[in-house]
Amino acid sequence: xxxxxxxxxxxxxxxxxxxxxxxxxxxxxxxxxxxxxxxxxxxxxxxxxxxxxxxxxxxxxxxxxxxxxxxxxxxxxxxxxxxxxxxxxxxxxxxxxxxxxxxxxxxxxxxxxxxxxxxxxxxxxxxxxxxxxxxxxxxxxxxxxxxxxxxxxxxxxxxxxxxxxxxxxxxxxxxxxxxxxxxxxxxxxxxxxxxxxxxxxxxxxxxxxxxxxxxxxxxxxxxxxxxxxxxxxxxxxxxxxxxxxxxxxxxxxxxxxxxxxxxxxxxxxxxxxxxxxxxxxxxxxxxxxxxxx
Ligand code: G1P
Numbered sequence: 001x002x003x004x005x006x007x008x009x010x011x012x013x014x015x016x017x018x019x020x021x022x023x024x025x026x027x028x029x030x031x032x033x034x035x036x037x038x039x040x041x042x043x044x045x046x047x048x049x050x051x052x053x054x055x056x057x058x059x060x061x062x063x064x065x066x067x068x069x070x071x072x073x074x075x076x077x078x079x080x081x082x083x084x085x086x087x088x089x090x091x092x093x094x095x096x097x098x099x100x101x102x103x104x105x106x107x108x109x110x111x112x113x114x115x116x117x118x119x120x121x122x123x124x125x126x127x128x129x130x131x132x133x134x135x136x137x138x139x140x141x142x143x144x145x146x147x148x149x150x151x152x153x154x155x156x157x158x159x160x161x162x163x164x165x166x167x168x169x170x171x172x173x174x175x176x177x178x179x180x181x182x183x184x185x186x187x188x189x190x191x192x193x194x195x196x197x198x199x200x201x202x203x204x205x206x207x208x209x210x211x212x213x214x215x216x217x218x219x220x221x222x223x224x225x226x227x228x229x230x231x232x233x234x235x236x237x238x239x240x241x242x243x244x245x246x247x248x249x250x251x252x253x254x255x256x257x258x259x260x261x262x263x264x265x266x267x268x269x270x271x272x273x274x275x276x277x278x279x280x281x282x283x284x285x286x287x288x289x290x291x292x293x
Contacts (some may be wrong), residue, residue, distance in 0.1 A: 004157050007150065007212055008055055009124070010048040010131040013060030013117035015108040020260060029064045031135045033265065036272045036279075040259050041067060042096060042140040051146035053131060056103045057124045059117045068105050069099055113231025118213075119221035127215050129153075132234070134209030136186065138268055141254020145210050149250045153212050155184030158246035159238070162210035164256060172198050175235040177249055189247035194235035195228040205249065207235065208256055217241050264269065278283035 018030030025033075031041040045056060060067055074093070081090050104124045110115045118132055131146055138234040139145050145162050153160045163177055176196055180188030191202055211234070220237045238247065255271060258264035275284045 005129050006052075007129045007153065008053065009057055009128070010053040010055070010133055010146075010243055011042065011057045011059060011118055011121045011125065012044060012048075012133055012135055013059045013108070013114060014064060014067055014135055015111065015117055016136075016260075017061075017111060020262065021265075027063075029067055031258070032066060032070065033259070034124040035138065035257075035259065035268045036094045036276065037116070039070065040138060040268075041070070044133045044135045045098075047139065047146050048131065050144040051131070051150050053146070054102065054220075056098060057121045059108050059120050060105055061108050061111070068103075071103050072098060075172075093258060099240055100266065111231075113226070113229070113233055115221045115224050115232035115234040115237045118234055118237075119144075119218055119224075119232075122215075122218040122221075125215060125218075129214050130210060132211040132213060132222045136258055136260035137209035137256055138259055139208075139252065139254050139256045140271065141252065145208070145250075145252045145254065145256075146212075148252060149210060149212055152184045152186045152248055152250045156186070156246065156248040158248065159214055159217075159241065160186070160212040160248050160250055161189065161238075162208050162252045163205040163249045164208045164252055165204045166206045168201065168204055168266050169198075171196055171201035171204060171206065175233075176201040176203060177205050177207065177247075178202035179205060179249075183248050186250045189242065189249050192235050192239045192242065192247075194233045205251075205290055208252060210252075213238070214245055215240070216245065 014031045018025030021030050032039040058067060060227055078090060078093060106120055106124060108120045149160045149162050153198045172195055175192060175194045177189045178191035180190040193202060224232050224237045227236040257268035258266055274280050
């Protein structure tokens with residue numbers, strides 16, 4: 001048994017309006033847009049389950065009820081599939097269904113920022129460490145990003161953020177960390193800044209949307225002032241927690257696709273399609289032909 005408090009719960013902030021994907025997101029949450037044949041949210045949930053997460057907490061908003069339906073049994077559909085003896089499809093649906101009682105849903109009533117969305121989960125998470133996974137970012141690697149973070153957490157405890165390197169020109173789009181000494185296969189985080197003005201970033205390491213946090217963050221977020229973009233920022237809350245607790249960085253070295261941006265979303269579809277033996281040959285051939293035009 002590890003001495004660390006186990007990270008059992010994961011929070012998925014899924015209240016975002018998805019304005020960058022209008023009109024698609026007028027009636028469909030952006031987390032339900034498909035990459036190949038699964039909604040974006042499924043990739044992120046799979047990553048959490050692979051890392052040993054036992055309870056999924058969704059912070060939703062108006063117009064997002066379909067996410068809750070997605071993680072439930074669809075009785076009529078499954079009945080029809082049974083009548084038609086569609087075994088493969090039934091197994092597929094059963095394989096992604098979370099166990100009864102394994103999901104919780106709460107609503108962020110107003111779009112006040114990521115820090116506020118995470119704070120909305122405080123009562124469901126309670127007094128234990130937890131993970132946060134931003135569903136915009138989906139990843140491919142030898143092992144899931146959160147799983148790698150759990151290994152660092154086993155060594156360091158405290159708070160762990162996954163980071164990746166970006167081009168200095170891109171740093172203003174992200175939360176950026178300051179780099180300290182090596183610890184537990186990662187490095188100590190010395191500072192954090194959300195969306196630094198061009199030329200002021202403390203490094204090229206950006207927070208890629210995966211967090212392991214201690215519950216003390218909730219008290220801080222409760223009174224957190226608005227920061228970048230006039231939103232209550234998780235990064236600003238974490239910076240305050242850094243005064244009291246350690247933060248380690250896990251350098252994720254896989255592929256990350258920002259499905260919150262059009263190009264990232266399209267690339268994710270291409271990359272995940274090419275990774276699938278059943279459709280790769282056809283997709284590859286047609287992509288080559290398209291690019292040669
Ligand atoms: C959020 C976080 C930011 C992080 C980014 C990763 O920003 O606030 O620190 O680097 O996700 O995608 P957003 O993309 O919501 O502007």
